[in-house]
Amino acid sequence: MRTLTLTPPHTPAPAAGAAARSPLRRALRWWPLPVLALLVIAPYSALSLPGLFDGPLGSPGTLQLLALCLVFGALATGYDLLLGRTGLLSFGHALYFAAGTYATNTLMLESGLGFWTSALLGLLFGTALAVLLGSVCLRVGGIGFSMVTLAFAQAGSIVVLNDPGGVTGGEEGRAAQDLPSAFVGIQHTANLYWIALAYLVVTLAAVDWAVRSPTGRVWEGIRENERRVEVLGLRPYGYKLVAFVLAGALAALGGIVYLLLTGGATPQTTTTDFTLSLLVMVVLGGSGSRWGPAVGGILYTWAQQRLTDLAGSGSIAGLPAVLRVPLSQPLFLLGALFVLVVYALPGGVVRLPDRIRTGRAARRGTREVAA
Amino acid sequence: MPTVVLLTLTGLGLGALYFLVASGLSLIFGLMDVLNFAHGALIAIGAYATWWAASNGSGFPLAVGFGTAVGTAAAVLLELGLIRPLYRRPREQVLVTVGVSLAVPALLAGIWGTDTRPFPTPAALAGTFRLLGATVPVNRLLLIGAALLVLIGLELFLARTRFGLVVRAGVEDRAMVTALGIDVRRAFTVVFAIGGAAAALAGALGGVYYGEVDPGQGGSLLIFAFVVVVMGGLGSVRGAALASVVVGLVQQFADYYTTGGLGDLSVVVMLAALLLLRPRGLARLTGSLA
Numbered sequence: 176m177r178t179l180t181l182t183p184p185h186t187p188a189p190a191a192g193a194a195a196r197s198p199l200r201r202a203l204r205w206w207p208l209p210v211l212a213l214l215v216i217a218p219y220s221a222l223s224l225p226g227l228f229d230g231p232l233g234s235p236g237t238l239q240l241l242a243l244c245l246v247f248g249a250l251a252t253g254y255d256l257l258l259g260r261t262g263l264l265s266f267g268h269a270l271y272f273a274a275g276t277y278a279t280n281t282l283m284l285e286s287g288l289g290f291w292t293s294a295l296l297g298l299l300f301g302t303a304l305a306v307l308l309g310s311v312c313l314r315v316g317g318i319g320f321s322m323v324t325l326a327f328a329q330a331g332s333i334v335v336l337n338d339p340g341g342v343t344g345g346e347e348g349r350a351a352q353d354l355p356s357a358f359v360g361i362q363h364t365a366n367l368y369w370i371a372l373a374y375l376v377v378t379l380a381a382v383d384w385a386v387r388s389p390t391g392r393v394w395e396g397i398r399e400n401e402r403r404v405e406v407l408g409l410r411p412y413g414y415k416l417v418a419f420v421l422a423g424a425l426a427a428l429g430g431i432v433y434l435l436l437t438g439g440a441t442p443q444t445t446t447t448d449f450t451l452s453l454l455v456m457v458v459l460g461g462s463g464s465r466w467g468p469a470v471g472g473i474l475y476t477w478a479q480q481r482l483t484d485l486a487g488s489g490s491i492a493g494l495p496a497v498l499r500v501p502l503s504q505p506l507f508l509l510g511a512l513f514v515l516v517v518y519a520l521p522g523g524v525v526r527l528p529d530r531i532r533t534g535r536a537a538r539r540g541t542r543e544v545a546a
Numbered sequence: 547m548p549t550v551v552l553l554t555l556t557g558l559g560l561g562a563l564y565f566l567v568a569s570g571l572s573l574i575f576g577l578m579d580v581l582n583f584a585h586g587a588l589i590a591i592g593a594y595a596t597w598w599a600a601s602n603g604s605g606f607p608l609a610v611g612f613g614t615a616v617g618t619a620a621a622v623l624l625e626l627g628l629i630r631p632l633y634r635r636p637r638e639q640v641l642v643t644v645g646v647s648l649a650v651p652a653l654l655a656g657i658w659g660t661d662t663r664p665f666p667t668p669a670a671l672a673g674t675f676r677l678l679g680a681t682v683p684v685n686r687l688l689l690i691g692a693a694l695l696v697l698i699g700l701e702l703f704l705a706r707t708r709f710g711l712v713v714r715a716g717v718e719d720r721a722m723v724t725a726l727g728i729d730v731r732r733a734f735t736v737v738f739a740i741g742g743a744a745a746a747l748a749g750a751l752g753g754v755y756y757g758e759v760d761p762g763q764g765g766s767l768l769i770f771a772f773v774v775v776v777m778g779g780l781g782s783v784r785g786a787a788l789a790s791v792v793v794g795l796v797q798q799f800a801d802y803y804t805t806g807g808l809g810d811l812s813v814v815v816m817l818a819a820l821l822l823l824r825p826r827g828l829a830r831l832t833g834s835l836a
Contacts, residue, residue: 264640315821318581322776323821329769330814337805447769451583451644458641504656510649514628517641 214372217241218365227477229484235364239436240480242364242371244473246432249371249378251456251472253425258454259463260386261418262398264321267328269449270308271423273440274301275430277335280351280440281342290355294431301427302420309419313412316401325447332445348441351434358435367436374432375469378425383465385421394418398463455513461523470525478512479505548680553798555677559686559755561794562693566748567771568778568786569700570741576717576781577730577737579636584624584643585745585771587650589764592617592746594654597665597759606668610750617746618739625738630731651761662760665753685754692751693787696744700783709736717781770797770810773817792816 220232228237250272257263279297282288288296312323338345357366385391393414396404401411434440443449452475460471482505501507520527567585574582596613600606624646632638671688674681704710712733715723723730745764752767753759774793778785793813801809 264637311818311822318575318579318780319776319821321581322772323818325769326773326776326814326817330811333810333814447765448648451648454641454644455648500656501653504652506652507649507656510645510647510652513648514642514645517638517645518631521635521638 218368235361238364238368242368242436244476245371245375246429247476248469248472249375250429251453251468252378252382253422254453255457255462255468256382256418256422258457261394261415263415265324266321266447266450267324268426268453269445270328270331271301271305271426272430273445274304275427276434276440276444277343279431279434280349284352285342297431298427302424305420305423309416313415328447335442335445346442348439350439370432370435374429390414390417459516459523461525464525467523467525471523479509482508547678551678551680552682553802555682555686557795557798559689561790562689563748563752563767564771564774564790564793565693565787566696566744567767568774568790569783570744571771572775572781572786573737574741577713578734580639582643584646586764586768587647588617588621588742588745589749589767590651590654590761591620592749593753593759593763596750597663597753600666613750614743614746618743621738621742622735625735655761662758664758667754671754689751689755697787709733713737773813777817777820
């Protein structure tokens with residue numbers, strides 16, 4: 176099981192020497208392709224995974240949940256561009272996501288533009304917002320940056336809740352109308368799923384491409400030691416802004432996909448809690464790694480959905496209060512799990528195989544010494 | 547004129563709540579470099595403990611004392627149990643507090659429900675008094691008085707006690723204090739206890755101010771407390787006091803004289819303007835997080 180090189184590109188995998196050159200290993204480097212193929216054909220499958228999903232894989236309910244998981248996997252990946260790749264802790268990522276959702280939805284409802292035009296303008300709006308606010312936020316470093324992003328996101332949330340001119344719908348949000356017919360209705364859930372999958376692939380590719388680019392190397396430098404980057408004669412500000420805008424644009428795109436998926440805009444997506452859940456996903460999966468944030472986002476979304484189902488089901492109603500109360504609160508379980516991951520699994524879930532391996536090797540080592 | 551008086555006192559009352567939350571946050575950040583997201587959870591714990599005691603027949607002062615004590619104990623437990631083992635990993639410390647900030651309100655919601663609970667305000671605090679033609683709720687005075695007491699207490703603690711000296715020195719340069727052979731970690735616990743007590747007090751008095759308690763109350767107070775901490779300069783109690791007064795007043799006046807909700811917005815705009823005009827002025831902010 177040493178084939179899954181889930182370590183991030185900047186940390187050389189242990190023993191990536193001679194062994195890595197064997198043909199089998201080289202072939203196994205392409206493992207994401209079969210996984211992607213499996214994901215693409217999943218809607219045609221009637222495979223039943225009891226425990227994981229309620230219905231068979233191709234059923235609308237399961238596809239909807241899977242699509243949601245993929246969208247959050249992609250969102251977490253985009254967020255990690257800031258957190259894990261550039262070392263920027265933003266508490267305002269929800270703003271750009273919600274900007275994509277709300278701008279697209281509002282344009283469709285108010286101006287009567289078609290979905291695709293509105294989506295394009297929504298994406299542009301989210302990106303422009305990231306340029307504007309990012310250039311302000313990045314004027315302060317460290318924790319000041321975190322707090323300013325938080326303040327701006329809070330402002331966005333307030334604006335949405337106050338429903339200026341009746342365009343955002345306040346606490347209720349607004350249901351979308353006139354979405355393309357291929358994305359409406361339970362019989363078209365597979366299309367939504369493919370859109371979500373495409374968004375995840377685009378995000379993974381964009382992030383991977385960006386962190387390998389020369390700019391990406393500077394991000395890595397900024398994350399490790401910003402002062403040293405300055406001494407080398409580079410201005411971190413511009414590089415950080417590029418990361419911020421790219422992450423913001425990816426989030427806005429995700430907001431548009433989410434609009435299709437849920438058929439409307441809701442103010443929950445503007446809150447700080449939304450950004451904090453992205454943070455939890457990234458750390459859960461493994462910050463700064465290629466697959467970690469996506470894995471974390473998928474796991475978190477799936478767990479939240481299943482735990483909410485569990486809380487709503489009658490199966491825990493008969494338990495004593497000591498067990499029933501925590502089990503009926505998905506956020507409590509997720510928060511506690513998160514604390515546990517921070518303690519027990521620094522580096523997230525994707526480092527788990529590595530850790531098991533090194534643990535086993537260490538134990539073997541001690542045994543040999545003892546013998 | 548009556549409106550101005552009412553708005554001023556209400557703004558000061560709100561500012562008092564912000565100060566109670568922000569003073570602890572500011573000290574904790576200044577000393578330990580930990581942005582304590584769990585502060586919202588401490589507010590909620592204080593609010594619910596006070597509400598529980600007050601609903602079960604104890605008098606208001608006793609209930610507030612109980613709530614504050616529970617909040618302090620929770621803060622000390624948090625520091626000893628979850629923050630201290632991650633002493634050399636400040637980023638993980640922040641993450642742990644985020645986890646706590648998610649888990650605790652959810653647990654409270656699980657025990658007492660997600661709906662707001664009416665707070666049993668004592669009759670002496672439910673009334674109003676007249677000042678310069680304005681009818682002002684009495685509880686505003688309670689809030690302002692409590693915040694002033696905490697401010698004076700903190701100033702005395704920082705200026706006159708040995709721990710206060712260690713805390714002040716630690717905010718300036720933690721490495722140097724450690725090099726002088728002083729165990730700063732004991733000061734961490736003390737600062738957490740003080741912050742927890744002030745936050746729980748804010749929760750208890752917030753119950754009086756809003757007339758109700760709900761699990762999410764701490765979170766909304768916390769965001770404006772963050773704004774106050776940044777504006778006041780991290781680690782400075784006096785700065786936090788000044789900034790909380792400004793934020794509370796601006797919020798109330800903007801809310802009244804323009805449309806509702808613009809008060810919150812104007813605070814954020816004010817923060818952005820301050821940071822744009824004086825990015826170097828808030829020099830303490832530029833230290834790296836991890």
